[in-house]
Amino acid sequence: MNAHSSVSNETFDCRVAFSEKLIALAEADPRIVAVCNDSVGSSNLNAFRDRFPDRLINVGIAEQNMVGVAAGLANGGFIPFVCAAGPFLSGRATEQVKADVAYSNYGIVLCAMSPGMAYGELGPTHHSIEDLSWMRAIDNLDVLVPADPEQTKAAMDWAVASGRPIYMRVGRHKVPSVTPADRDVAFTFGKIDVTGDGNDVALVATGTLVSRALEAQAILAADGIAARVLNVSTIKPLDAETIIKAAKETKGLVIAEEGVLEGGLGAAVATTLAENHPARAKFLGVTSFAPTGSTDFLLEHFGLTAKGIADAARKLVG
Amino acid sequence: MTISVWPDNKPLDVAAIRDLPEGERAEQLKLVAKQVRRLIVQMIDIARAGHIGGDLSVTDALVTAAFGVLNISPETADDPGRDRLILSKGHCAAALYSVLALRGFFPIADLETYMKPLSKLNGHPNRLKVKGVEANTGPLGHGLPIAVGSAVASKLSGKNWQTFVFTGDGELQEGSNWEAAMTAAHRKLDNLVVIVDRNRLQQGARTEDTASLDPLGDKWASFGWEVADIDGNDTAALLKAFTQNRDGKPLVVIANTLKGKGVSFIEDRVEWHHKVPSKEQVELALKELA
Numbered sequence: 054m055n056a057h058s059s060v061s062n063e064t065f066d067c068r069v070a071f072s073e074k075l076i077a078l079a080e081a082d083p084r085i086v087a088v089c090n091d092s093v094g095s096s097n098l099n100a101f102r103d104r105f106p107d108r109l110i111n112v113g114i115a116e117q118n119m120v121g122v123a124a125g126l127a128n129g130g131f132i133p134f135v136c137a138a139g140p141f142l143s144g145r146a147t148e149q150v151k152a153d154v155a156y157s158n159y160g161i162v163l164c165a166m167s168p169g170m171a172y173g174e175l176g177p178t179h180h181s182i183e184d185l186s187w188m189r190a191i192d193n194l195d196v197l198v199p200a201d202p203e204q205t206k207a208a209m210d211w212a213v214a215s216g217r218p219i220y221m222r223v224g225r226h227k228v229p230s231v232t233p234a235d236r237d238v239a240f241t242f243g244k245i246d247v248t249g250d251g252n253d254v255a256l257v258a259t260g261t262l263v264s265r266a267l268e269a270q271a272i273l274a275a276d277g278i279a280a281r282v283l284n285v286s287t288i289k290p291l292d293a294e295t296i297i298k299a300a301k302e303t304k305g306l307v308i309a310e311e312g313v314l315e316g317g318l319g320a321a322v323a324t325t326l327a328e329n330h331p332a333r334a335k336f337l338g339v340t341s342f343a344p345t346g347s348t349d350f351l352l353e354h355f356g357l358t359a360k361g362i363a364d365a366a367r368k369l370v371g
Numbered sequence: 372m373t374i375s376v377w378p379d380n381k382p383l384d385v386a387a388i389r390d391l392p393e394g395e396r397a398e399q400l401k402l403v404a405k406q407v408r409r410l411i412v413q414m415i416d417i418a419r420a421g422h423i424g425g426d427l428s429v430t431d432a433l434v435t436a437a438f439g440v441l442n443i444s445p446e447t448a449d450d451p452g453r454d455r456l457i458l459s460k461g462h463c464a465a466a467l468y469s470v471l472a473l474r475g476f477f478p479i480a481d482l483e484t485y486m487k488p489l490s491k492l493n494g495h496p497n498r499l500k501v502k503g504v505e506a507n508t509g510p511l512g513h514g515l516p517i518a519v520g521s522a523v524a525s526k527l528s529g530k531n532w533q534t535f536v537f538t539g540d541g542e543l544q545e546g547s548n549w550e551a552a553m554t555a556a557h558r559k560l561d562n563l564v565v566i567v568d569r570n571r572l573q574q575g576a577r578t579e580d581t582a583s584l585d586p587l588g589d590k591w592a593s594f595g596w597e598v599a600d601i602d603g604n605d606t607a608a609l610l611k612a613f614t615q616n617r618d619g620k621p622l623v624v625i626a627n628t629l630k631g632k633g634v635s636f637i638e639d640r641v642e643w644h645h646k647v648p649s650k651e652q653v654e655l656a657l658k659e660l661a
């Protein structure tokens with residue numbers, strides 16, 4: 054049943070798939086525009102700019118302005134992909150996201166580049182670890198965290214087709230592909246993708262943590278612990294059914310995310326469990342402003358590794 | 372790898388510079404600026420990361436303020452009446468760290484830990500980790516509002532310190548700066564100086580090709596500020612501007628600089644915002660800065 058007894062060594066920066074897909078979408082649909090904040094390079098928009106110079110609106114270093122401008126473009130019939138580093142998009146422009154995008158119900162795709170701790174040693178000001186909490190708190194805003202390039206592209210297809218207000222993380226820290234070969238679509242809105250049917254423990258992960266959860270699943274299997282991995286690529290609305298099923302069929306859940314524990318994926322899962330099927334759970338995330346260090350160093354520092362997930366799982370079921 | 376400083380092994384008495392006559396001061400500041408540039412290049416070489424272009428453009432203004440004008444020293448670091456130096460363009464932390472190390476806030480050898488795991492010298496400055504850092508900057512557009520608060524506090528407390536804040540030019544595209552500019556002029560904060568590192572480049576392009584700032588001096592003047600438009604890589608011009616009459620207003624010094632100043636192949640090139648020089652380029656750069 055386990056399609057991922059081993060996770061591939063080849064890893065990807067999801068911004069590459071993002072920019073290829075954005076160009077393809079823009080070729081097919083003249084309503085698609087990109088809006089950015091002096092972030093052409095960091096959002097991997099160079100090729101888009103060369104192909105569609107008029108359809109790239111770079112407002113300069115001005116995130117509040119950027120999101121407001123996107124709302125005006127949406128009002129004028131366009132579909133803006135707003136591309137900016139996650140911390141500044143979600144943090145600086147929160148009120149614009151709330152009032153101008155979500156409350157106004159515009160079809161805008163807010164693309165949070167280099168999220169989590171992808172900016173490593175640049176430090177906490179540049180870490181986007183609160184974004185899932187902040188964005189989840191806003192009504193009428195879907196929150197997506199694709200875990201690999203295939204999911205990133207499929208989520209973008211869905212975003213355009215749906216016309217919804219959307220916040221989406223686009224990963225920079227390299228990840229392996231986690232999409233099982235037998236899936237028709239890599240991403241289904243509002244559905245958790247489950248790998249394995251282990252009944253001892255459920256490993257609930259998102260983004261960069263999904264491949265690490267799959268590795269943990271293999272580590273645990275060697276110890277005779279049967280785990281299932283839940284890849285949550287739609288944080289909001291949460292697929293409650295799959296969470297409740299996992300709670301009923303296992304002895305507990307480990308929830309892992311590259312973000313704070315207050316209000317993100319873990320909090321969403323906790324609410325669902327508490328209301329429907331209280332279960333044992335352990336929450337892994339970023340528990341303080343990070344010290345100086347690279348992304349890998351920091352993921353290790355906070356126990357956001359295959360080993361960290363496996364250890365937490367052993368404690369839960371042991 | 373170890374950081375080298377004062378290659379002739381004759382360190383300057385940096386603490387004494389502030390008391391020299393203006394002409395001599397400007398000359399000594401030039402020497403300090405060269406050392407700071409050498410430190411920056413070496414730090415970025417060791418870390419294999421950093422923002423070299425903006426570090427090198429802001430060096431002369433930072434050095435002139437810190438060593439030539441302001442009351443900033445390890446001895447007075449906790450003094451409530453100390454002058455405040457705020458680096459709003461926090462991505463240029465390497466320049467600030469070099470200045471603080473040369474001024475004796477921490478050992479120069481610590482610069483080797485820039486951005487290394489668990490180092491106090493994070494990619495952006497943290498006041499809780501490094502004495503002499505006044506604001507935890509990194510997101511652009513935060514320094515000026517904080518500086519305005521500091522300038523108000525200076526007056527309210529009767530301690531009358533000066534606040535100098537260093538911004539990028541691209542950074543001025545953030546609206547928060549202009550909100551703060553209004554507050555400062557309204558409150559006649561003549562104890563506040565903004566230094567705009569006008570290198571005409573931002574992260575991905577020239578400022579005037581992105582969201583134009585010109586006529587920049589007129590913008591500040593119309594907001595009620597005193598304006599000095601000068602060569603921002605000239606310590607003598609900087610000294611003069613920093614001590615000029617402010618006519619009861621906050622002062623903006625538009626420091627016209629070259630991004631990457633001092634290293635010919637880095638100067639005025641957009642790609643050097645945060646490119647890291649190769650080993651050969653580091654050698655060349657240090658030779659040019661000898």
Ligand SMILES: Cc1ncc(C[n+]2csc(CCOP(=O)(O)OP(=O)(O)O)c2C)c(N)n1
Pocket residue numbers: 090091114115116141145422424425426428460462509510511512538539540541542543568570572573574630644
């Ligand atoms: C709010 C915010 N948006 C975006 C960035 C990313 N960023 C870092 S440096 C930079 C360019 C800054 O240009 P400028 O202010 O001209 O600085 P300098 O040329 O002196 O390096 C950008 C966009 C940031 N740090 N903060």
Ligand SMILES: [Mg+2]
Pocket residue numbers: 539540541568569570571572573
């Ligand atoms: Mg600039």
